[in-house]
Amino acid sequence: MALVVDGLSTGFLMALLGLSITLVFGLGGVLNLSLGNFAVIAATATAVLLGLSGSLLVAVLGGLLVSCLLGLVVDRSLLSLVYRSSGEQRTLVGIFTMLGLSIVLDGVMYVYYPSQYSIPLDVPSLTVADVTFRGSSLVIIAVSLLLIALLHTFFERTYLGGATQTIMQDETGALVCGISPRRMRTLVFIVSIAIAAIAGILFAASASVSPSSSFRLTIQALIVSIAGGVTSIAGTIFAGLLLGIVSTVAASTIGSSWSSVVLFGVVLGVIFVRPGEIV
Amino acid sequence: MNRDRLSLWAILGLFALSPLLLLTTESIYATRILSLIVIFATLATAMNLVFGHSNQLFFFVGALSGTSSYLCAIALLNYGISPWLTLVPASLLTGAIGMIVSYASARRKFGVVAISIITLTIQLAFRDVLIGAREITGGSTGLAFRGLSLGFLQDALGVDQFFVLYCLLLVLLFAVVGTYRWILSSRYGIALDAIRQDEEVAEYIGIDVLRYKSHVGFAAAFMIGLVGPFYAQLSGFVVPSMYSLASVDIIILVILFVGGLRTTLGPLVGAVGIVYANQTLSSLGQWRSVVFGALLIFLFLYFRRGVVPAARNAVEQRLLSDDRGTSPAD
Numbered sequence: 001m002a003l004v005v006d007g008l009s010t011g012f013l014m015a016l017l018g019l020s021i022t023l024v025f026g027l028g029g030v031l032n033l034s035l036g037n038f039a040v041i042a043a044t045a046t047a048v049l050l051g052l053s054g055s056l057l058v059a060v061l062g063g064l065l066v067s068c069l070l071g072l073v074v075d076r077s078l079l080s081l082v083y084r085s086s087g088e089q090r091t092l093v094g095i096f097t098m099l100g101l102s103i104v105l106d107g108v109m110y111v112y113y114p115s116q117y118s119i120p121l122d123v124p125s126l127t128v129a130d131v132t133f134r135g136s137s138l139v140i141i142a143v144s145l146l147l148i149a150l151l152h153t154f155f156e157r158t159y160l161g162g163a164t165q166t167i168m169q170d171e172t173g174a175l176v177c178g179i180s181p182r183r184m185r186t187l188v189f190i191v192s193i194a195i196a197a198i199a200g201i202l203f204a205a206s207a208s209v210s211p212s213s214s215f216r217l218t219i220q221a222l223i224v225s226i227a228g229g230v231t232s233i234a235g236t237i238f239a240g241l242l243l244g245i246v247s248t249v250a251a252s253t254i255g256s257s258w259s260s261v262v263l264f265g266v267v268l269g270v271i272f273v274r275p276g277e278i279v
Numbered sequence: 280m281n282r283d284r285l286s287l288w289a290i291l292g293l294f295a296l297s298p299l300l301l302l303t304t305e306s307i308y309a310t311r312i313l314s315l316i317v318i319f320a321t322l323a324t325a326m327n328l329v330f331g332h333s334n335q336l337f338f339f340v341g342a343l344s345g346t347s348s349y350l351c352a353i354a355l356l357n358y359g360i361s362p363w364l365t366l367v368p369a370s371l372l373t374g375a376i377g378m379i380v381s382y383a384s385a386r387r388k389f390g391v392v393a394i395s396i397i398t399l400t401i402q403l404a405f406r407d408v409l410i411g412a413r414e415i416t417g418g419s420t421g422l423a424f425r426g427l428s429l430g431f432l433q434d435a436l437g438v439d440q441f442f443v444l445y446c447l448l449l450v451l452l453f454a455v456v457g458t459y460r461w462i463l464s465s466r467y468g469i470a471l472d473a474i475r476q477d478e479e480v481a482e483y484i485g486i487d488v489l490r491y492k493s494h495v496g497f498a499a500a501f502m503i504g505l506v507g508p509f510y511a512q513l514s515g516f517v518v519p520s521m522y523s524l525a526s527v528d529i530i531i532l533v534i535l536f537v538g539g540l541r542t543t544l545g546p547l548v549g550a551v552g553i554v555y556a557n558q559t560l561s562s563l564g565q566w567r568s569v570v571f572g573a574l575l576i577f578l579f580l581y582f583r584r585g586v587v588p589a590a591r592n593a594v595e596q597r598l599l600s601d602d603r604g605t606s607p608a609d
Binding site: 082223 | 410532566579
């Protein structure tokens, strides 16, 4: 039972990461290969600020602010250049630009913050009927559920959310309706970075984070997103939960490095046999 | 066309004559740099074939070359089998991996996004297998690698093993470049062009897209597999970090974009510049990867066509303006 809860918490983290990929890809056709870097930067900034200020709230807000500002800079500079091309060309330009950015951010992080960081939450474990649940797992699940509910409200209830969905479905149609795709893309990119940042901070609450974690986080985000169908939000969340449970159960039975091999095997299998279009 | 062929033979001639230069300098450092140039030129040519000509973005060149290298190293250390015997079977295996990925992707009509994610996942899985099976692979410390040398040739010519290795690498490069030219001048070249321009139309006029794509996937992955063990021989060991995304795939992509995608000379010219730059910048440590990441972004945004097509254009422009200058009609 405790294992299932841990699996769910990993699953929610993977779902959040996958969601960030799905949002940006669905809206602009750009595959954010530097997503893991943003998550690691947010977690590192939070851990460093926690050491400086001593207040968890200040640290988390600071970590979010740092990563979102960086995201804004990237959106205004690099992504503006990427969006100048269209269709398949844009996808390709996006892949190489974001890959290059990921290498740059990785290098900078290795130079200035090469060590391992974690964020102690001080949430006590909860014991219900002889089963002990890790405090960090419960916090991860609670925060993720809240975040997903917020996103759902945003997409279904607000004008901006509706506009975003319109662009996802038909870019030209959205333009005709007077929606500016470029502005919405900036908004959604920042939202996706914020989601990745929260996922990174939550990840650092249950494990330690270093610059070398970023590639792995990016890959996890990608596989969740592609297993969920790349453009489907509900599919991404479902895929994240499923893969999270698979990887946690595998890790507890055969060890962590083999568990990721199993995970990758399952994902590759899912990608090749699942019905429906994948870009 | 003739001018292109002339410059191709000139550059290949320079590569072929380079061993003479090494014999006169006898510098181990120069031999090493030149060997790296040839290794990366060969890998970039294979990538040029699979990505440039058939739009299959293989992000696991590191994992493929690493797979054949580790298989050779393990066969030698555990069973005493010479890498000369395991080289081709191991490369056939990596070729098969490339073919399976290409076949399955073409069958499911995956685009460049799906193939890049699949191959990135395999790249990370490869690293995890190396760490997970550390009793066999040595984990992150790696294994010693030797055996891809030709002792009798060293003795007969009175040269050291790295010089012989360099000559072997050159032979491999010429074979790969030759195969690349041969594939593109055959009906494969025409079919690949058609598929790249419009896959559906190509299929409609009767081109077997599945077959062409998976054959190209096999050919490229086989070439990549062949290079790996020679790279290991040059280093004297195999470690996971040698075959990572950052140390193989990124370098190859930068080489391709600098040199020029879909040109025979591009990978050769790009490899000379980039491998040399990579060695010169090695004192920068982590900043080197920052430079390469920035270079990848810059090249792809502003200089996508590369040095070779740009030079070709410049020459043509000049010839055109010369013609105009001497022509009485103007």
